[in-house]
Amino acid sequence: MSVPVVPVIAAVTGASWEAALVAGLERDPSGITVVRRCVDLADLLAVATTGTARAVLLSAELRRLDRDALSRLAAAQVAVVGLYSPGDDAAAARLRQLGVGQVLPADAVPSDIAAAVAAAVSATLSSGPETAWSQPLGALPDGAGPDDVDAGAAGEIIEGPGTGTLVAVWGPTGAPGRTTVAVGVAGELARSGVSTLLADADVYGGVVAQLLGFLDEAPGLAAAVRLANNGALDVAGLARVAPQVSPGLRVLTGISRAERWPELRPAALEQVWELARSLAEVTVVDCGFCLEQDEELSFDTAAPRRNGATLMTLARADVVLAVGAADPVGVQRLVRGLTQLREAVPGASPRVVLNQVRRGAIGAEPRAQLRKALERYAGVRDISFVPHDRDALDAAVLQARLLGEVASGSAVRAALADLAAGLLPAGAHRARPRSRRLLRRGA
Ligand SMILES: Nc1ncnc2c1ncn2[C@@H]1O[C@H](COP(=O)(O)OP(=O)(O)OP(=O)(O)O)[C@@H](O)[C@H]1O
Numbered sequence: 001m002s003v004p005v006v007p008v009i010a011a012v013t014g015a016s017w018e019a020a021l022v023a024g025l026e027r028d029p030s031g032i033t034v035v036r037r038c039v040d041l042a043d044l045l046a047v048a049t050t051g052t053a054r055a056v057l058l059s060a061e062l063r064r065l066d067r068d069a070l071s072r073l074a075a076a077q078v079a080v081v082g083l084y085s086p087g088d089d090a091a092a093a094r095l096r097q098l099g100v101g102q103v104l105p106a107d108a109v110p111s112d113i114a115a116a117v118a119a120a121v122s123a124t125l126s127s128g129p130e131t132a133w134s135q136p137l138g139a140l141p142d143g144a145g146p147d148d149v150d151a152g153a154a155g156e157i158i159e160g161p162g163t164g165t166l167v168a169v170w171g172p173t174g175a176p177g178r179t180t181v182a183v184g185v186a187g188e189l190a191r192s193g194v195s196t197l198l199a200d201a202d203v204y205g206g207v208v209a210q211l212l213g214f215l216d217e218a219p220g221l222a223a224a225v226r227l228a229n230n231g232a233l234d235v236a237g238l239a240r241v242a243p244q245v246s247p248g249l250r251v252l253t254g255i256s257r258a259e260r261w262p263e264l265r266p267a268a269l270e271q272v273w274e275l276a277r278s279l280a281e282v283t284v285v286d287c288g289f290c291l292e293q294d295e296e297l298s299f300d301t302a303a304p305r306r307n308g309a310t311l312m313t314l315a316r317a318d319v320v321l322a323v324g325a326a327d328p329v330g331v332q333r334l335v336r337g338l339t340q341l342r343e344a345v346p347g348a349s350p351r352v353v354l355n356q357v358r359r360g361a362i363g364a365e366p367r368a369q370l371r372k373a374l375e376r377y378a379g380v381r382d383i384s385f386v387p388h389d390r391d392a393l394d395a396a397v398l399q400a401r402l403l404g405e406v407a408s409g410s411a412v413r414a415a416l417a418d419l420a421a422g423l424l425p426a427g428a429h430r431a432r433p434r435s436r437r438l439l440r441r442g443a
């Protein structure tokens with residue numbers, strides 16, 4: 001019986017076990033054929049795009065191996081099997097933390113390596129090239145259990161794998177109020193006793209830090225992504241870069257300057273969201289507006305894509321809030337935006353929030369008018385309304401504090417509190433028995 005041949009790349013140069021490994025595979029009848037040896041990561045990434053190999057055997061010692069590189073291998077449909085020097089548990093843990101699903105000691109017998117290659121190839125085929133950023137995530141690193149997690153003053157940390165809910169706040173161009181809704185909803189969730197993480201992932205420049213009165217450039221989301229990209233982020237590390245700003249509310253500040261967008265790498269950001277599910281019951285993400293997919297770059301799997309972070313976040317979110325401005329231009333932009341959203345992220349079922357609702361912009365009975373328009377042009381029936389309330393928001397912005405702190409009796413705050421409460425019931429909230437809450441410190 002002939003065994004199908006699986007062409008693989010070996011990227012294990014310099015490892016003491018390289019010669020034994022390759023010789024062992026060559027002798028073995030399991031069908032693994034080393035078609036190419038790569039000396040470094042650049043060589044590997046170049047060869048991966050040629051389509052000559054289905055998988056790569058790579059050494060944990062390969063220099064500059066990071067999540068970004070793994071995402072590029074996934075985009076090229078090259079499955080990854082990680083090999084480490086026997087006994088080097090730290091190297092094994094690092095490979096897993098980077099998201100490598102198949103990890104073996106280099107002295108594993110060839111038939112085990114062949115089985116790992118087969119499993120990695122079938123996982124890569126089922127994820128497909130379009131979801132290069134959605135490669136399987138590594139489990140929490142060994143030893144990142146709750147006992148050695150430093151919760152700081154920020155309340156509880158939940159035992160992994162995380163069960164927290166990811167809420168993406170998105171909306172079309174024209175500043176409809178995505179940030180206002182994200183900050184407001186996160187603030188209200190925290191006030192109602194739900195541990196919350198607010199993250200600013202706007203790739204066009206974030207202002208959450210400024211709105212909440214951060215004076216210095218905080219490490220924030222970019223630092224979390226950098227750590228994740230290097231396979232060095234765990235729940236405790238995420239907690240360290242997400243300071244607490246009020247009881248139960250942590251914040252991951254964003255990139256203040258828009259040109260820093262390449263720092264929000266989708267593959268690593270995906271792991272940040274996964275860990276966030278262990279850090280907070282709800283993570284609220286302020287997303288960029290744009291959903292364009294940089295078509296002209298799509299043949300080049302290695303090129304960074306500005307909106308990759310937004311698209312990945314929307315695809316991963318349990319709840320998407322689609323915020324539109326409640327005026328004729330805002331409604332038209334929202335209707336177009338919802339069509340783009342359905343195309344770009346087919347799985348998302350957004351909940352529509354119309355913000356800045358006022359008579360002057362729409363006429364008498366604005367809610368009824370808005371309902372009619374949204375149903376007619378977007379088939380949307382379920383709408384949340386947030387009233388226009390300049391005074392309340394001015395007070396919050398001026399004092400760099402939450403609406404609940406400076407305008408607790410305002411109509412806009414009441415609407416955002418309702419919106420927050422609506423995120424919690426069974427469907428949206430991942431049920432989690434209270435007994436799994438392990439730590440409660442501070443606030
Ligand atoms: N309900 C509201 N009532 C009054 N003003 C509002 C309301 N919501 C938002 N605003 C104001 O509208 C402006 C834009 O809001 P915001 O920054 O939240 O929009 P955005 O969609 O995040 O915009 P950007 O594209 O800049 O990220 C801000 O000045 C904000 O204070």
Ligand SMILES: [Mg+2]
Pocket residue numbers: 178179180202207286
């Ligand atoms: Mg904004």
